[in-house]
Amino acid sequence: xxxxxxxxxxxxxxxxxxxxxxxxxxxxxxxxxxxxxxxxxxxxxxxxxxxxxxxxxxxxxxxxxxxxxxxxxxxxxxxxxxxxxxxxxxxxxxxxxxxxxxxxxxxxxxxxxxxxxxxxxxxxxxxxxxxxxxxxxxxxxxxx
Numbered sequence: 001x002x003x004x005x006x007x008x009x010x011x012x013x014x015x016x017x018x019x020x021x022x023x024x025x026x027x028x029x030x031x032x033x034x035x036x037x038x039x040x041x042x043x044x045x046x047x048x049x050x051x052x053x054x055x056x057x058x059x060x061x062x063x064x065x066x067x068x069x070x071x072x073x074x075x076x077x078x079x080x081x082x083x084x085x086x087x088x089x090x091x092x093x094x095x096x097x098x099x100x101x102x103x104x105x106x107x108x109x110x111x112x113x114x115x116x117x118x119x120x121x122x123x124x125x126x127x128x129x130x131x132x133x134x135x136x137x138x139x140x141x142x143x144x
Contacts, residue, residue: 019094020045024087024101032077032105040071040087049091058100059084080107 023042030036040053055068060083063075077083083103089096 017094018046020047020049020051020089020091020096022087022089022096022099024085024099027101028103030077030103030105031108032079034077034105035074036077036103037072037074038085038087038101040089043071043087043089043096045089045091047091049093051089051091054088054090056086056088057083058086060103077103077105080105 021044023040023044025039025042028036028038038055040055043051043053045051051071053069053071053073055065055073057063057065060081061079063078063083065073065075067073081104083105084100085103086098086100088098
């Protein structure tokens, strides 16, 4: 009697089926009229798949975003104030959790005070504007 034995080897990828990770970049400080380029080049997919990008504006005066389906879309800041954008990336199968980035566009009248280097405005609410500018520029919410 003839006995046959088979050994089957399978390549198993533990990362297969893992959702990509969106990275919307760092907060930005820009003035009205400036062109801003957002940066999602830190986004990744452990499976090595190509990523599709989807940016959505969630706060601020509406912007005309160019190339909103790329890693580095751009727009001209239309007015002073806070802005926020969310990024979701897709690897063709799975979608990432959203990541967000903030932008603050102060009125050009905000100038350093000469002593501390902090920006101050010549009107009511200047402290609130300075705090908001610092929060949006130096930090960002990660939603992973």
